[in-house]
Amino acid sequence: xxITELVTGFEIYTTNEEKALLDRFIKxxxxxxxxxxxxxxxxxxxxxxxxxxxxxxxxSVVKNEY
Numbered sequence: 001x002x003i004t005e006l007v008t009g010f011e012i013y014t015t016n017e018e019k020a021l022l023d024r025f026i027k028x029x030x031x032x033x034x035x036x037x038x039x040x041x042x043x044x045x046x047x048x049x050x051x052x053x054x055x056x057x058x059x060s061v062v063k064n065e066y
Contacts, residue, residue, distance in 0.1 A: 012048050017041055022050060028060040 014022065021041050031039060031053075042061050045051040051061045 018045055025063040028062045031059050
C-alpha cells in the first residue's frame with residue numbers, strides 16, 4: 001500500500017503572506033525583482049517545496065504545481 005493511498009487531503013501549512021505571494025507567481029519571477037521581505041518568504045516557501053528556484057547566477061522562482 002502506498003502512502004498516497006493512506007493519506008488523503010494532505011496540505012502544507014501556509015501563512016496569509018505566503019498565500020498572497022504564491023498567487024503572484026503565475027509565471028517565473030526573478031528573485032532580484034522581489035523586496036527583501038518577499039525574498040525571505042520565498043526562501044521559506046522553497047524549503048516547503050511550494051516554490052522552485054530556477055537558475056544559479058540570476059535565479060527565478062516559479063510555483064510548484066504538485
